[in-house]
Amino acid sequence: MLASEPMTGRRDAPARPFSRFAQRLVPMASESGLKAAHFRKGGIAAWLLAPQLLILLFFFFIPSWKALSLAFVQVDPFGGTTLFVGLENFTRLLASDSYRASAVFTFWFTIIQNVATLGIAGLLAFATDQVIRGRFVYKSVILLPYAIAPVISGVLWAFLFNPAVGPMAQFLHSLGIPWDPNRRPFDAQVLITVAAVWKHVCYDYIFLVAALLAVPQSLIEAAALDGAGPVRRFFTVSVPIIMPTVFYLVIMNFTYGLFDTFGIIDAVTAGGPGGATNTLVYKVYQDGFVLLDLGSSAAQSVILMAIAIVFTILQFRAVERKVNYQV
Amino acid sequence: MFRLDLKDRQMGLYFRKTAAALLAGAMGLTSNAAMAQEKVRVEWWHAMSGRLGEIVDQLIADFNASQDEYEVVGINKGSYAETFAAMIAAYRVGQHPTLVQATERSFLTMLYSGAVVPVGELMEAQGYEIDWDDFVTPVADFYIVDETPAALPFNSSTAILWYNADHFRAAGFDGPAQTWQKLDEQLYAIKEQGVSDCSMALAGDFIWSMIEGYSAINDYPYATSANGYGGLDTQYIFNTTQVVGQVERMKKWIDDDVLQIAGQGLSPTQLFTSGDCSTYIASTATHAAVESGAEFDWSATFMPHEEGTAEPLNSNIGGAALWVLQGKSDEEQAGAAAFLDFIAKPQTQAWWSGETGYVPVTNAAYELMLSEGFFEEHPTREIAILQLTRGEPTENSRGFRFGNSDQTFAVMNEELQSVWTGQKTVQQALDASVERGNQILRQYETLHAGK
Known part of the structure; x- marks a missing residue:
């Protein structure tokens, strides 16, 4: 939804976004290339x-069903007492400042993380073609973070940037930056975002490199003959062709940012300081599995589910029509 | 895709816990079958790892060797929070252990869970006589409800003031002052004289020591209804007491780089044991880490008190107790009782306290250690027990009994962090803590009405 804005593709995609899927549901209306078994x-x-x-x-x-049924009750964690409370779990959440702050942070975090991950991965993938010597080392170094467990990498980031002992923090201090993620919420948010991007760049990178390899060499050579340089060829030939991959990665990045970063958050900031890096999913985990407030946690996951559904529909409506699946 | 992923995450967590519980259950079955003729297996989930875990293993081995009817199997389930969550997940599917170690903070949650057998009743039913009057007052007072001990105090602690004696000498002091006001001057002197860049390290559980403990020692009310001892209708009122001044002092220290927040990725204990920070207010159980890690002239003393407080009271207890869970066979309960009886013996208590730094929880064990001359060799080991037993406990100092206290702890942590970041004033943050804390108390009261 974001990354695609500057990369508008052809406009001749189906007018109704779900029409391609709708066609599959009608068994006999199969067009060429679309196979149906009966x-x-x-x-x-x-x-x-x-x-x-x-x-x-x-x-x-x-x-x-479990989450839904828990969202409307208050329950003793041992399962002894269950009280029906109607919408109270939801009203309490929506009235809570910290929940709203968490939602706002989650929104910006996933968007910035998404754009940064795709941008950096795109740059590295583009550069892969230009690297002749040491290509193997280059690729290995980029792929390395993916092999490290989120919590381990989180601990590394937390230590490197710890204001008391971390070497990176000392370096920042020597530049005159008063770096302190324990006391400056923005620093903590930057740290979380950088750690999350670092962890996920390699995933996007692999897909983009593969997609770029699949771009027909003839098109690139033709563009080169017409006098287009590497950058121009990348943006006018390669990027439109790899749009389906980019679209897929945008969704995967959102999924990652929303749901898979809580290991990093747990290790780097534990949601602090003052809830500044508390994402919605981390809060579900904290409230449900650590603090055992199951009713509130279930209500939060129901809200998250609703948000996820709305996001998915919006993404398909807004983005899918701009993506050209046919080469 | 989003929906699936969300559910996967939850199921993943749920399944991991269930799988762990099932696995533990399966292991129980096989070894039960193998040893059905010989020993009754009693499972104990605890949160003791590292050096403390080794000492626990030794304790269990000693018990198993002391008799041939029961075999206690200790399983470390991670931190207290992780052990608690694992126990609850297992309890809901009937795969829970017989014994579980739970912190003092989860006392009320355990007490009214309907999932426990009060230890006093169990011991009586199994024919063991334990002299509950012999338990050290604030410890006994905390765990005994209606004259029946609900759980057996196991590893009890309290916070003391650790200090780097080299730093204090270099700054021209004999040792830390006993009031917060004088300590404040000393900490600034240490900083200004360049003795160290960090006059004090902030412990992760500072709310327990520097706010709750502070209220107890100086006799300030923390909540209505005798801090929860009077009933579930208790309400927090710490935003109206000297706690405001205490947090303001801490905020000033943090702003002036006198008090260092360790943050994630670094343990504040390391900041002290490495010799970076001059003082540290933390549990007496830190002895294990300090004795093995600190390579300077370290010492400890009592927690400071307010200048106006003529006679500081006892501090609050920390640590954990052992609970017996319901739904276990008579043999397993008998095994649990035998094990608890073993732990409550003065010899075991004295050994455990000597090895770990936790306080001896019975007078008999304390006297045994005195007679052995233990505290002459290790004077800092006696501070906690002296601090816990000094004065006559008042309603403000006998302890804290709040429902879902873990949640309030997390809320306060969040609110106070926004004081350190400057997003809220001290009064705003404490008001918000009280408001949100009271919501948690009311939620607990509704759920447990009539208990």
């Missing part, structure tokens, strides 16, 4: 679907 009896289809449906049942429907 079963005489429904039995086999049901059997083939069963494993996936079972997984969905256990990993999605039952937990969703």
Whole structure:
């Protein structure tokens, strides 16, 4: 939704965003290239679907039902007493300053993290083509962070930038920057964002390198013959062709920023100082699994689910029509 | 995709815990089968790791060797919070251990959980006689409800003032002053004379020592209804007492780089044991780390008090107790009782206290240690017990009993951090802590009405 703004693709995509999916639902209206299998009896289809449906049942429907049912009660963590409280868990959350602050931080954090990750990964992927010597080392160094567990990398970042003992913090101090993530919320937010981006750049990088390799060499050579330099070729030939990958990465980055950064947050700031780096998901975890306020935690996850659904729909509506899937 | 991912995360956490519980259960089954003829297996989940974990293992081995009916199996489940969460997840699916170690902060949560067998009742039913009157007053007072001990105090502690004697000598002092006002002058002198850049390290549990403990020692009320001893209708009022001045002093120290926040990735204890920071207010259990890690002339003394406080009172207890969970067989309960009886013995108590730095919780154990001359060799080991037992406890100093106290602790931590960052004034942050804390208390009261 963001990264695609400057990279507007062709405008001849379907007018209705979900029409491509809608077409698949109508069995006989198959166009060329779209394959549909038909079963005489429904039995086999049901059997083939069963494993996936079972997984969905256990990993999605039952937990969703649990979260929904917990969101409207207050419960003793041991399961002894359950009190129906209606919407109280939600009203308390929405009235809470710290929850609103957490939502605002989460919003900016995921967006900035997304743009920065894609931008840096894009730059590195573009540069990969230009690196001739030591390409293997170059790639290895970039891919390394992905192999490190989030909590371990979080501890490393926390230590390196610790204002009392961290070497990076000393360096910043020597430049005259009063770096202190324990006392300056902005510093903590910067630290979390940098750590999250560092951890995820390699993921985007792999996909972008692969996508760039798939760009037909003939197109690039043709552009080169027409006198386009490497940068121009990248933006006018490669980028439009790799847009589906970029779109996929935008969604993956949002997923990562929203849901997978809590290991890093736990290790680097534990949501502090004063809740400055408390994302919505970290709060769900903190309130539910550490502080055992299950009702509030369930209500938060229901709100998160709603936000995620709205975001996904918005992204598909806003972005998908600008992405060209056909080369 | 988003929906799936969210649910995956939750299920992942849930399943990890369930899997751990199931695994523990499965292991219990197999070894039960193997030893069905010989010993009854009693599982104990605890939060003691590192050096303390080794001492716990030794304790268990000693018990197992002392008799041949029961076998206690100790399992370290991580931190106190992690152990507690694991225990609750296991309890909900019926895979919980017989014994669990839980902090003093979760006392009320455990007491009214409906999941525990009060230790006093268990010991009586199993025919063990324990002289509960012999337990040190603030410890006994905390764990005994309606004349029945709900849990067995195991590793009890309190906060003391640690200091670097080299730094104090270099600044021209014999040792730390006993009032906050004079200590304030000393800390600034240490800083200004360039003896050290960090006059004090801020402990992670400073709310327990420098706010709750501060209120107890100086006899300031922390909440109504005798700090929760009078009933579940208690309300926090610490935003109206000298606590405001205390937090303002801490804020001033932090702004002037006198008080150092360690932050994530660094333990504040290390800031003290490395010789960087001159003082540190922390649990007496820090003895294990200081004795093995500090390579300078360290010492400790009593927590400071306010200048106007003529006779400082006892401080509050910390540490944890052992709870017996319901839903276990008679044999397992009998095994738990035998183990608790072993732990309550003066010899075990004295050994445990000597090894760890936790306070001896019975007078008999304390006297045993005195008679052995232990405190003459290790004078700082006696500070905690002397501080816990001094004076006559008042309603303000006997202890804190609040429902879901962990949640309030987290809320206060967040609010006070916004004081350090300058986003809120001290009064605003304490008012907000009290308001949010009282919501948590009311939530607990509603859920446990009539208990």
